[in-house]
Amino acid sequence: MPHDNLLSLGLGERDRLNKELGGGIPRGSIVLMEGDYGAGKSAISQRFAYGLVQEGASVTMMSTELTVRGFIDQMHSLEYDMVKPLLQEELLFLHADFDSGGAFSDGDGERKELLKRLMEAEAMWNSDVVFLDTFDAIFRNDPTFEALVRKNEERQAALEIISFFREIISQGKVVVLTVDPSAVDDDAIGPFRSIADVFLQLEMIEVGNDIRRQINVKRFAGMGEQVGDTIGFSVRSGTGIVIESRSVA
Numbered sequence: 001m002p003h004d005n006l007l008s009l010g011l012g013e014r015d016r017l018n019k020e021l022g023g024g025i026p027r028g029s030i031v032l033m034e035g036d037y038g039a040g041k042s043a044i045s046q047r048f049a050y051g052l053v054q055e056g057a058s059v060t061m062m063s064t065e066l067t068v069r070g071f072i073d074q075m076h077s078l079e080y081d082m083v084k085p086l087l088q089e090e091l092l093f094l095h096a097d098f099d100s101g102g103a104f105s106d107g108d109g110e111r112k113e114l115l116k117r118l119m120e121a122e123a124m125w126n127s128d129v130v131f132l133d134t135f136d137a138i139f140r141n142d143p144t145f146e147a148l149v150r151k152n153e154e155r156q157a158a159l160e161i162i163s164f165f166r167e168i169i170s171q172g173k174v175v176v177l178t179v180d181p182s183a184v185d186d187d188a189i190g191p192f193r194s195i196a197d198v199f200l201q202l203e204m205i206e207v208g209n210d211i212r213r214q215i216n217v218k219r220f221a222g223m224g225e226q227v228g229d230t231i232g233f234s235v236r237s238g239t240g241i242v243i244e245s246r247s248v249a
Helices: 041-054 068-077 083-087 114-120 135-140 143-150 154-169 186-195
Strands: 029-034 059-063 091-095 129-133 174-179 198-207 210-220 230-236 240-243
Touching: 029 041, 029 154, 029 186, 041 059, 041 068, 041 129, 041 174, 041 198, 041 240, 068 083, 068 091, 083 091, 114 135, 114 143, 129 135, 135 143, 135 174, 135 186, 143 154, 154 174, 154 186, 174 186
Parallel strands: 029 174, 029 198, 059 091, 059 129, 129 174
Antiparallel strands: 198 210, 210 230, 230 240
16 A cells, blocks of 8 residues: 555654554544543554644644643654644644533523534544544533434434544544543444444553553554554653553563
């Protein structure tokens, strides 16, 4: 497969992540990144975003947790300097503020249909790669989705969103969804698992006093080179993501 179909995650000099993932993320794909709180979803998303921008891709990062200040600080602590990309509009950062009647509520504090509003926010979908971190929070705060879930129609709700994503990726774009599986019903997340072109599960494993993190590659359609099944990594302040070499037991 020609590599021009892959969006390189870059930073070849700094870490081996792009190589471990076969040379990049295939264009026109939905990437599902799953992991419990603390497994490293945001750090890996930030590493993806930084590398993609360095390689010339445009990125939208929608965060339900970080403000732009928090995002810059976190990126800075990982030595991923995002100030220039933000100023040069190579990166669009959006904070979905659910709590204080912010970005997604009208003046009266009414939570409107978040997913619908997201879909209608055209500017955010203009980028090559769009991250929704964390996607499950958007789900859980959307009254329309909640109502469908109450009627046990999660799949119906999911399918409507999926058809929208399919339209986006048909233009060669990539949509990255991060999800905390402990926060959503399996029925709600099942459809996204089954349609994801790239499905990565992040987990933390306690080994003695040590905490190890790893990316389990569950699916990787359209990959370049061979992709490893499990990729050990750590998140280090002042360094960023570090890919751990395999320890032989």
